[in-house]
Amino acid sequence: MVKCQACNRKVESKDFCKYHLLAYKVLKQNYGVWCKAYCKLSWKEYLERLLKVKDTGLWVKDIIKLELKENRRGLDYV
Ligand SMILES: [Zn+2]
Numbered sequence: 001m002v003k004c005q006a007c008n009r010k011v012e013s014k015d016f017c018k019y020h021l022l023a024y025k026v027l028k029q030n031y032g033v034w035c036k037a038y039c040k041l042s043w044k045e046y047l048e049r050l051l052k053v054k055d056t057g058l059w060v061k062d063i064i065k066l067e068l069k070e071n072r073r074g075l076d077y078v
Helices: 018-037 044-054 058-072
Strands: none
Touching: 018 044, 018 058, 044 058
């Protein structure tokens, strides 16, 4: 069994379980929206900002920490 990169659940697709895959999708979609508003935000800056926002969901935060730790660039999982 392949495990999700952010938790130990079974992988649904690519590197993530269905919960983290959904979180990833939301993250990417929101980046598109933010990018229009704050055009100079890099993926990393965007993640760091979101991490400080209280309303950011736990699933999403898992993904953010993973992205920052591995210094990834918002790969196209979704
Ligand atoms: Zn997961």
